[in-house]
Amino acid sequence: MNLKKYFLPKGWTEKKISEDTYLLTIPQEELEAWKIKRWKKDNVEKLIRENGFHMKSEGRSGTIYFVQENQVCEIYFEVSGVKEFDILISFEGLTEWELPERKTIGKTEKEEILEKLKIWLKEKKIKSDL
Template sequence: MKLFNLFRSKENNESFDNLIQKQLDYLPEVYHSHRQYKNCIEFLENREWALALDSLIELSEETGHYFSNEFWNSLIEVAKRMNLSNEMEYFLAQLKRNQSDLEHRIPFGWAEVKHDENLYETHISEKNVQHWNSERRIKDNIVTLTKVNGVYRKSSGRCGMIYIVEDGKLSEISYELEMNVAALFVSTLKWVLPLEKLMSEGEKEETKKKLLQWAKENNEVIEFAP
């Protein structure tokens, strides 16, 4: 099968601005302080699309990281419509690199650093995390939970979320079962609804007390992870 046929993008009527901006929006936050990311934003604001693409090429070259096929296909679309053959060849080469170096497909909005054949470091965009959180809260019926103060657990296998409701405010704590003990990650306790706000030290201590009381009443074994 020819590479062109394998990775050919579908007809796309989005503007150059939107196509490039979407890739920037879904780049993981680890890249936001990178010089080439900032350059790309500036070029995009000035509608200098070719230079914006060059910045993303330099970002890729300077980091050596792997980005999703969707990321490269969108940039191919821009380069194709602007008749930028050198840029298109580079983006196609990155698709080939993904195919030859990786045994898995990188989801859109993710990036990976390959340390060796068995060790990968993964970065995920905040937009992806926000989307997952929104879907989870809908699935866990947060609208109903927030009507009554209390502590609620929603499980998903050996992990899940514990929700704390206090006068319409919602906090959530992820947990993992380790030898039937729920390890609660409480170091960054915050309110997430209706507004996102870090808890005060006093609120954190009160929340821990509520969790311990809830565990006692429900015969749960918990520990606070760092």
């Protein structure tokens, strides 16, 4: 297979940033379509009715949805490759409520979500890197 000859999907761009490194850009519309598809698969419209955390996995990664007063935010995680942790959580990526409308999560609010998440993980006996 000749890796030098390949085609990007329509709208995707690639920028060479070093001899062997490229920056791939995917159109925002496509990213949003993927997100909506994932929400449908994860039944987010039902989850939004129940406050708390809801974990949805797909393969070696997934999303922890946090619902508070009909607002939903997403916390990405991956299955850990070490015995010390069950999952690795990308909490620093949490910046906004996704539904019902996008809204920035404030620093204090984010800290509160983190504390609630730690309690929930402990109750579920899930070892994380938090």
